[in-house]
Amino acid sequence: MSMQAEPLTRRGKKDPGTGLENKEVGQDRKQKTQGRAAALLIIPSLIVLGIVIVYPVIDAIVMSLQKDQGLDPVTGSFVAGGFAGLYNYIHWIFQQCNTPTGQASCPAGTLGSQFWSATGTTFLLTVITVALETVIGFWMAIIMSRTFRGRSALRAAVLVPWAIPTAVTAKLWFFIFAFDGIANTLFHTSILWTGSEGPARAAIIIADVWKTTPFMALLILAGLQMIPNDVYEAAKVDGATAWQRFTQITLPLVKPALMVAILFRTLDALRMYDLPAIMTAGANGTTTLSILVVNQIRIGFNSAAALSTITFLIIFIVAFIFVRFLGANAVESATNSGKAK
């Protein structure tokens, strides 16, 4: 029975020649009966996920191929709805709007003219926050992995920013960055933080880094703790410097954990909504793709559905690149976690 805990499937499949013939048959039967039990246990969850995720996604794709009913915001003429083909996608990607004289670039200020700037903002915020969180998180993880008195207090403290709801975090940093707020007072500056592009983005980045670095640090810390101490001892005996130990041992060994942490954070940052929505309402170059979708919902569902599908595809492609080319394999590490002990 304890054999069951071992992952048999892949091993059993990959080298069928090693096992005894009758053992193979036994395994096969076991897999079959377990398969039935597994199906019974898993299918309810899959049905639920189908209802709450797969159905809306398909619905969104169907909607995105329909025209929005109502007055066209640009031409002022009534649109009856009906099949739109890829119009909604063209509208966003080429920033083309219907005008009385035919297709033309969407006027500045309308949502239609903001797709690429929102994409740019989303990626900019993602790259900067994830980079900062990785570096700071790594440093925090190294400190937390050391043995010293008060270590568990430190580990508890880093959970505080993580536990605070993002909406509260946004309000808190909004207050800190208020014109008369503590940030300007402390640094003797008088910056209108949410009033122009650079400072507004900086404020959002700082708030995001504050909130999510602990999560990153804890994931990296878990990776660090997997590295056996004798590896370091051996390297020390061989005369490796601290820097060599870091680049030759720590980095390669922590890489799988690090890549998964970066993948999680990147996908999370790409859908960023709460912080910019509350701190700046998307003003001054802080409109992310999620904010653009939400702003569009009340103007036209179908067009919003096209944009949300594009957003989903962008995130999917980034995840694919991570898994395929950068070797961040979260599923693999989940499947192997039993073995890795």
Next chain:
Amino acid sequence: MSVATLDPSAAKSVARRRERWSSSRTYISAAIILIWCLLPFYWMLVTAFRDVGYTFDPTPWFTHVTWDNFTTVFSESLGNHFAQNLLNSLIVSSVTTAVALLFGVFAAYALARLEFRFKFLVLGFVLGASMFPGVAIVTPLFQLFTNIGWMGTYQALIIPNISFVLPLTVYTLTSFFREMPWELEEAARIDGCTQGEAFRKVIMPLAAPAVFTTAILAFIGAWNEFLIASQLSSEATKTVTVAIAYFAGSQPHQEPYTAVMAAGTVVTIPLVILVLVFQRKIVAGLTAGAVK
């Protein structure tokens, strides 16, 4: 080599000094992390307890202490219904957590314990689902719920919340279950327990902490949700995160900072206590599966 020429006690003192220097560096770094993580939170507390007239007073400790802000938070005269919002959040988060656990426990057991085809695929799907952008489902659900008259109901918030809480639950529980000593179940059977008894007396007590930790993570996730709630809730079902984001003050164009910080404190303190008490478990749950 120069060490060899020194007398042993001097070498030892050099080593000790180096050790002390490295340990004091650790303490300094730890202090920086501690301050960075806690200072903004501390500032929220200070402001929450500060008289409105001194909102921007930079004094770093508690001055002009008052409970007024908390009274403002719960007063309905400005059009806020914070007590109702708290109740809404509690209902939505509890039901979401319960549903996710109910389904998640079984799926996780199968993923951790049983061998079957497509396991990799199922795990991949679950993981993909947990990374899913909320906006991608908000748009169709907004239309759907409007059409069937569900806007402003609790299920309109609970159903989309399940879309990210259930994958998280399955994923976390799977990693927890995988690490459990399942041999004990077999041992109990050999010692004469029935399958049911073995499950109840051996497995349940072992699994309870894992399920409990997952429940905390799921609850915090649902409690902190903002995007879905901001789009699919009505005045009656508004949750606390949305309420705090759009908190009404007495002056139309003046942000009621002290009251908002007080509201934030009310929402955050239970979470912070939860996190401090169950710190070890939460860290284990957060990092389970992702990195092992």
